Amino acid sequence: MKRRKFLKSLLALLGSTTLISFAYPLVRFVAPPSRKSEVKRLSLQKNEIPSGEAREVVLNNTPAIIINRPGKGYIALSKVCTHLGCLVEYNKAKGELICPCHAGVFSLDGKVLSGPPPKPLSEFPLRVEGETILIG
Ligand code: FES
Structure with a gap:
Protein backbone atom coordinates (compact mmCIF):
# COMPACT_ATOMS: atom_id res chain seq x y z
CA MET A 1 0.00 0.00 0.00
CA LYS A 2 2.86 2.38 0.72
CA ARG A 3 4.17 1.98 -2.80
CA ARG A 4 0.76 2.78 -4.31
CA LYS A 5 0.45 5.90 -2.16
CA PHE A 6 3.94 6.99 -3.14
CA LEU A 7 3.17 6.55 -6.86
CA LYS A 8 -0.08 8.51 -6.50
CA SER A 9 1.76 11.35 -4.80
CA LEU A 10 4.46 11.32 -7.46
CA LEU A 11 1.88 11.44 -10.27
CA ALA A 12 0.04 14.30 -8.52
CA LEU A 13 3.31 16.23 -8.20
CA LEU A 14 4.23 15.67 -11.86
CA GLY A 15 0.70 16.63 -12.96
CA SER A 16 0.82 19.83 -10.92
CA THR A 17 4.23 20.74 -12.29
CA THR A 18 3.06 20.16 -15.85
CA LEU A 19 -0.09 22.21 -15.29
CA ILE A 20 1.91 25.12 -13.82
CA SER A 21 4.44 25.02 -16.66
CA PHE A 22 1.59 25.55 -19.15
CA ALA A 23 -0.52 27.93 -17.07
CA TYR A 24 2.24 30.38 -16.04
CA PRO A 25 3.21 31.51 -19.58
CA LEU A 26 -0.49 31.82 -20.45
CA VAL A 27 -1.18 34.01 -17.41
CA ARG A 28 1.90 36.18 -18.15
CA PHE A 29 0.71 36.61 -21.74
CA VAL A 30 -2.83 37.61 -20.76
CA ALA A 31 -1.99 39.77 -17.71
CA PRO A 32 -1.22 43.45 -18.41
CA PRO A 33 2.42 44.48 -17.99
CA SER A 34 3.50 46.16 -14.79
CA ARG A 35 2.90 49.92 -14.74
CA LYS A 36 6.07 50.51 -12.74
CA SER A 37 8.25 50.44 -15.83
CA GLU A 38 6.24 53.15 -17.63
CA VAL A 39 7.72 56.11 -15.83
CA LYS A 40 11.42 56.08 -16.49
CA ARG A 41 13.86 58.86 -16.97
CA LEU A 42 17.35 58.75 -18.22
CA SER A 43 20.15 61.22 -17.85
CA LEU A 44 23.38 61.32 -19.79
CA GLN A 45 26.29 63.70 -19.90
CA LYS A 46 26.60 65.77 -23.08
CA ASN A 47 30.16 64.59 -23.66
CA GLU A 48 28.86 61.00 -23.92
CA ILE A 49 27.35 61.81 -27.33
CA PRO A 50 29.66 63.99 -29.45
CA SER A 51 28.23 65.95 -32.40
CA GLY A 52 27.10 63.61 -35.18
CA GLU A 53 27.06 60.59 -32.90
CA ALA A 54 24.17 58.63 -31.46
CA ARG A 55 23.55 56.43 -28.47
CA GLU A 56 21.05 53.60 -28.24
CA VAL A 57 19.04 53.26 -25.04
CA VAL A 58 15.79 51.71 -23.81
CA LEU A 59 13.09 54.16 -22.68
CA ASN A 60 9.81 52.93 -21.23
CA ASN A 61 10.61 49.46 -22.56
CA THR A 62 11.05 50.90 -26.06
CA PRO A 63 14.33 50.76 -27.96
CA ALA A 64 15.32 54.37 -28.57
CA ILE A 65 18.16 56.39 -29.99
CA ILE A 66 19.52 59.72 -28.84
CA ILE A 67 21.20 61.62 -31.63
CA ASN A 68 23.38 64.71 -31.38
CA ARG A 69 22.47 66.33 -34.70
CA PRO A 70 25.16 68.70 -35.95
CA GLY A 71 23.82 72.25 -35.70
CA LYS A 72 20.40 71.12 -34.42
CA CYS A 101 13.06 45.57 -43.31
CA HIS A 102 11.43 47.49 -46.17
CA ALA A 103 13.90 50.32 -46.78
CA GLY A 104 11.95 52.99 -44.91
CA VAL A 105 14.04 56.14 -44.48
CA PHE A 106 13.59 58.75 -41.75
CA SER A 107 15.27 62.12 -41.25
CA LEU A 108 17.12 62.79 -38.03
CA ASP A 109 13.97 64.63 -36.90
CA GLY A 110 12.06 61.35 -37.24
CA LYS A 111 10.11 62.43 -40.34
CA VAL A 112 9.47 59.94 -43.13
CA LEU A 113 11.68 60.64 -46.16
CA SER A 114 10.82 57.60 -48.24
CA GLY A 115 9.44 54.08 -48.12
CA PRO A 116 6.30 52.59 -46.63
CA PRO A 117 6.28 53.99 -43.04
CA PRO A 118 2.94 55.82 -42.61
CA LYS A 119 4.03 58.28 -39.92
CA PRO A 120 7.12 59.73 -38.22
CA LEU A 121 9.08 58.01 -35.49
CA SER A 122 7.86 58.74 -31.95
CA GLU A 123 9.85 61.36 -30.13
CA PHE A 124 10.63 61.30 -26.42
CA PRO A 125 10.77 64.50 -24.35
CA LEU A 126 14.34 65.68 -23.98
CA ARG A 127 15.90 68.74 -22.40
CA VAL A 128 19.44 69.85 -21.72
CA GLU A 129 20.35 71.33 -18.35
CA GLY A 130 23.95 72.45 -18.21
CA GLU A 131 26.05 69.44 -19.15
CA THR A 132 23.25 66.94 -18.58
CA ILE A 133 20.76 65.56 -21.08
CA LEU A 134 17.45 64.54 -19.46
CA ILE A 135 15.23 62.17 -21.41
CA GLY A 136 11.73 60.98 -20.55
S1 FES B 1 9.08 47.82 -40.96
FE1 FES B 1 8.67 48.21 -43.03
S2 FES B 1 9.82 49.97 -43.48
FE2 FES B 1 10.21 49.60 -41.39
Whole structure:
Protein backbone atom coordinates (compact mmCIF):
# COMPACT_ATOMS: atom_id res chain seq x y z
CA MET A 1 0.00 0.00 0.00
CA LYS A 2 2.86 2.38 0.72
CA ARG A 3 4.17 1.98 -2.80
CA ARG A 4 0.76 2.78 -4.31
CA LYS A 5 0.45 5.90 -2.16
CA PHE A 6 3.94 6.99 -3.14
CA LEU A 7 3.17 6.55 -6.86
CA LYS A 8 -0.08 8.51 -6.50
CA SER A 9 1.76 11.35 -4.80
CA LEU A 10 4.46 11.32 -7.46
CA LEU A 11 1.88 11.44 -10.27
CA ALA A 12 0.04 14.30 -8.52
CA LEU A 13 3.31 16.23 -8.20
CA LEU A 14 4.23 15.67 -11.86
CA GLY A 15 0.70 16.63 -12.96
CA SER A 16 0.82 19.83 -10.92
CA THR A 17 4.23 20.74 -12.29
CA THR A 18 3.06 20.16 -15.85
CA LEU A 19 -0.09 22.21 -15.29
CA ILE A 20 1.91 25.12 -13.82
CA SER A 21 4.44 25.02 -16.66
CA PHE A 22 1.59 25.55 -19.15
CA ALA A 23 -0.52 27.93 -17.07
CA TYR A 24 2.24 30.38 -16.04
CA PRO A 25 3.21 31.51 -19.58
CA LEU A 26 -0.49 31.82 -20.45
CA VAL A 27 -1.18 34.01 -17.41
CA ARG A 28 1.90 36.18 -18.15
CA PHE A 29 0.71 36.61 -21.74
CA VAL A 30 -2.83 37.61 -20.76
CA ALA A 31 -1.99 39.77 -17.71
CA PRO A 32 -1.22 43.45 -18.41
CA PRO A 33 2.42 44.48 -17.99
CA SER A 34 3.50 46.16 -14.79
CA ARG A 35 2.90 49.92 -14.74
CA LYS A 36 6.07 50.51 -12.74
CA SER A 37 8.25 50.44 -15.83
CA GLU A 38 6.24 53.15 -17.63
CA VAL A 39 7.72 56.11 -15.83
CA LYS A 40 11.42 56.08 -16.49
CA ARG A 41 13.86 58.86 -16.97
CA LEU A 42 17.35 58.75 -18.22
CA SER A 43 20.15 61.22 -17.85
CA LEU A 44 23.38 61.32 -19.79
CA GLN A 45 26.29 63.70 -19.90
CA LYS A 46 26.60 65.77 -23.08
CA ASN A 47 30.16 64.59 -23.66
CA GLU A 48 28.86 61.00 -23.92
CA ILE A 49 27.35 61.81 -27.33
CA PRO A 50 29.66 63.99 -29.45
CA SER A 51 28.23 65.95 -32.40
CA GLY A 52 27.10 63.61 -35.18
CA GLU A 53 27.06 60.59 -32.90
CA ALA A 54 24.17 58.63 -31.46
CA ARG A 55 23.55 56.43 -28.47
CA GLU A 56 21.05 53.60 -28.24
CA VAL A 57 19.04 53.26 -25.04
CA VAL A 58 15.79 51.71 -23.81
CA LEU A 59 13.09 54.16 -22.68
CA ASN A 60 9.81 52.93 -21.23
CA ASN A 61 10.61 49.46 -22.56
CA THR A 62 11.05 50.90 -26.06
CA PRO A 63 14.33 50.76 -27.96
CA ALA A 64 15.32 54.37 -28.57
CA ILE A 65 18.16 56.39 -29.99
CA ILE A 66 19.52 59.72 -28.84
CA ILE A 67 21.20 61.62 -31.63
CA ASN A 68 23.38 64.71 -31.38
CA ARG A 69 22.47 66.33 -34.70
CA PRO A 70 25.16 68.70 -35.95
CA GLY A 71 23.82 72.25 -35.70
CA LYS A 72 20.40 71.12 -34.42
CA GLY A 73 21.11 69.58 -31.04
CA TYR A 74 19.91 66.44 -29.33
CA ILE A 75 16.80 64.43 -30.10
CA ALA A 76 15.46 61.19 -28.61
CA LEU A 77 13.51 59.00 -31.04
CA SER A 78 11.93 55.59 -30.84
CA LYS A 79 13.81 53.05 -32.93
CA VAL A 80 10.56 51.21 -33.71
CA CYS A 81 9.62 51.74 -37.34
CA THR A 82 6.05 52.93 -37.80
CA HIS A 83 5.49 50.54 -40.70
CA LEU A 84 5.73 47.06 -39.19
CA GLY A 85 7.87 47.59 -36.12
CA CYS A 86 11.39 46.71 -37.20
CA LEU A 87 14.19 48.66 -35.52
CA VAL A 88 15.70 51.51 -37.51
CA GLU A 89 19.45 52.01 -37.68
CA TYR A 90 21.37 55.27 -37.57
CA ASN A 91 23.37 55.90 -40.72
CA LYS A 92 25.87 58.56 -39.75
CA ALA A 93 27.29 58.99 -43.27
CA LYS A 94 23.87 59.73 -44.80
CA GLY A 95 22.47 61.50 -41.75
CA GLU A 96 19.36 59.30 -41.79
CA LEU A 97 17.62 56.55 -39.91
CA ILE A 98 17.07 53.54 -42.12
CA CYS A 99 14.74 50.62 -41.57
CA PRO A 100 16.35 47.40 -42.79
CA CYS A 101 13.06 45.57 -43.31
CA HIS A 102 11.43 47.49 -46.17
CA ALA A 103 13.90 50.32 -46.78
CA GLY A 104 11.95 52.99 -44.91
CA VAL A 105 14.04 56.14 -44.48
CA PHE A 106 13.59 58.75 -41.75
CA SER A 107 15.27 62.12 -41.25
CA LEU A 108 17.12 62.79 -38.03
CA ASP A 109 13.97 64.63 -36.90
CA GLY A 110 12.06 61.35 -37.24
CA LYS A 111 10.11 62.43 -40.34
CA VAL A 112 9.47 59.94 -43.13
CA LEU A 113 11.68 60.64 -46.16
CA SER A 114 10.82 57.60 -48.24
CA GLY A 115 9.44 54.08 -48.12
CA PRO A 116 6.30 52.59 -46.63
CA PRO A 117 6.28 53.99 -43.04
CA PRO A 118 2.94 55.82 -42.61
CA LYS A 119 4.03 58.28 -39.92
CA PRO A 120 7.12 59.73 -38.22
CA LEU A 121 9.08 58.01 -35.49
CA SER A 122 7.86 58.74 -31.95
CA GLU A 123 9.85 61.36 -30.13
CA PHE A 124 10.63 61.30 -26.42
CA PRO A 125 10.77 64.50 -24.35
CA LEU A 126 14.34 65.68 -23.98
CA ARG A 127 15.90 68.74 -22.40
CA VAL A 128 19.44 69.85 -21.72
CA GLU A 129 20.35 71.33 -18.35
CA GLY A 130 23.95 72.45 -18.21
CA GLU A 131 26.05 69.44 -19.15
CA THR A 132 23.25 66.94 -18.58
CA ILE A 133 20.76 65.56 -21.08
CA LEU A 134 17.45 64.54 -19.46
CA ILE A 135 15.23 62.17 -21.41
CA GLY A 136 11.73 60.98 -20.55
S1 FES B 1 9.08 47.82 -40.96
FE1 FES B 1 10.21 49.60 -41.39
S2 FES B 1 9.82 49.97 -43.48
FE2 FES B 1 8.67 48.21 -43.03
